[in-house]
Amino acid sequence: MIEAxxxxxxxxxxxxxxxxxxxxxMASHGRRGVQGLLLGSETQKVLTHTKIPVLVYR
Amino acid sequence: xxxxxxxxxxDDSELSQIAALKGIRFAKEANAKITGISVxxxxxxLTFDTAMVEDTKDRFLADSQAQAEKVSGRSQTCxx
Numbered sequence: 001m002i003e004a005x006x007x008x009x010x011x012x013x014x015x016x017x018x019x020x021x022x023x024x025x026m027a028s029h030g031r032r033g034v035q036g037l038l039l040g041s042e043t044q045k046v047l048t049h050t051k052i053p054v055l056v057y058r
Numbered sequence: 059x060x061x062x063x064x065x066x067x068x069d070d071s072e073l074s075q076i077a078a079l080k081g082i083r084f085a086k087e088a089n090a091k092i093t094g095i096s097v098x099x100x101x102x103x104l105t106f107d108t109a110m111v112e113d114t115k116d117r118f119l120a121d122s123q124a125q126a127e128k129v130s131g132r133s134q135t136c137x138x
Contacts, residue, residue: 001095002119002126008097012067015095021065025084027077030069046067055084057077 009045016052025055061085064092070125096126 005011016024029040039047039056047054066081068074078094085092101115 001093002122003095003097004100005097006100008067008069011097012065012095015093016065019063019065019093021063021093023061023064023090024067025064025077025081026067027071027074030071030074033071042067057073057080 007045008042009049012042012046013050013052016050021052023053023055024050025057028056028058061088061090064088064090066092066094068094068096068126094126096122098122 001015003011003015012024012026015021024046026043026046027040028034028043029037030042032040043054043056047056064081064085066078068078082092084090098118101118103114
C-alpha cells in the first residue's frame, strides 16, 4: 500500500493499528543512512508512537 | 509468541529493501500475513504555469506506485 503523509511514522502506525497488525518490521535507517545514530528518525518515531512490537532490522 | 499480521514499511533505501525481503521470509516462517507500506510526501507543487500542473500529480502517484511495486510486487494506493 502507498500512503501520502508528510509524517511517515503517523501513516505507518495508523496502518498497523487499523489493520490489526501484531508486528511492525522495518529497517533501522532509511534514505539518509547510518549517520552515527542508533536508529533513524522515522524508526524512532514509530517506536515512540505505538504499543505494537517493532522488529528493527540493522 | 505468535504473529499473524506483519506490517513492513519501506522506502527506497537499500537497507529497507533488504529488510523487506527478510520480512517476507519471516512472515512465511511464522505463517503470518505481511503488508508492505510505502509513505510518500504529500504532493505539492509551486508553479505559475497551470498547464504544467495537470499531469504532474498523476505522474507523481504513478511513479510512487511503480517504486512501491518494485519492492513488494503488488501494491494498493490509498489516499487520505
